[in-house]
Amino acid sequence: MVSISRELPTESEARLRRVLRATDIEHLPGHWCFRRLTGAPPPDALATVRDADGWCALTPAEGEVAEPFGLTLSTFPPGIDNSGYIGWVSTTLKERTGSGVFVVCGDNPRRGGVFDYLGYPAEAADAVRGVLDDLRRPPSEDRLGLDLRVFEVAETSGASAISPDTRFEFRERDGRVEARYSGGAVDQGFLVGRREDDRVTTAYSQVDAAGHARAGTAVMRLTGDGDGGLLLVEDFTWSDGATGRNVLRAAGGTRAR
Incomplete structure (x- = not known):
């Protein structure tokens, strides 16, 4: 399809x-290997394909084959x-x-x-x-797992660079967390860190639409939103010392897996 x-x-x-x-x-x-054909394809061929010089078949490999x-x-x-x-x-x-x-x-x-x-x-x-x-393995049963989750911005503070137009795409493997984010004033942003249960410590960097780069660190807490969804409460510190809090909400309330 x-x-x-x-x-x-x-x-x-x-x-x-x-x-x-x-x-x-x-x-x-x-x-298995590809073999050039001079006649009809053998009965054990799985596929045949043609180019300007003739036919080739995908067949079981017998004896020494190049590939x-x-x-x-x-x-x-x-x-x-x-x-x-x-x-x-x-x-x-x-x-x-x-x-x-x-x-x-x-x-x-x-x-x-x-x-x-x-x-x-x-x-x-x-x-x-x-x-x-x-x-093919089933997704983790860890309700706080961040792998393949998409988050939207629910709340920001005065020192924030993100907005309701910003979306975060998270990946997690063995506790290592990374995310890309963009939208609104943020042209491109990245964060990396580590999750231990409901606590995520990260470092982030981003470039705004004007090409200005900024960086900082953050501590995030994962918590329920009361309606079965998941929130990330982020307390961030820019490299210049400015601080603030953002709240992110998992899109759709559940992991898209």
Whole structure:
């Protein structure tokens, strides 16, 4: 299915993780390779593709081959919005394992529709499959976890640079927290820090629309808003000593995972 949607990067990743968890994944045994064809494709070929010089088939590797691959078959549920899936998976695998990938797509209406063969160097197979399996894990049950949460500005103080037009996109892994934020007077901002239970200590820097850079530190507290949502209460200190408090509210009240 090819869909068009407007999302923040964290919202896209949250949706695509849900797609991956709902998808039937099979890591194929053995090694595979591309072979040039001089006649009909062999019966065990998974795919054929043509260029100006003729046909090539993706087949099981036999004997010595120049470039053996591992394969993972992904069969998507019918009607699911998997737009951006290949770009996200390939970028994530490159960042975490160093491996590039290729993809061969097909369609089978009797099994829901689109399916993909994801290929990667055989030597990277264990690492690639480990990342895919990790991405399929259910989200954390930690109600205070910040990974893939989007926050909006609920309250500010006089020393604040942010406004109701500013949005924060958080990521968290093993207690390490980072966020990007922009909107209103802030052209681009970044914060990094660490979360311990409901307390987040951070350092931040940002550039405003005029190109002026500022930095500071902050201590954030995570708390409920009384309606089942999540608030971040931030006490910040600019590098020039100015202080203030911001209150951020999780968009939609829940994590988009």
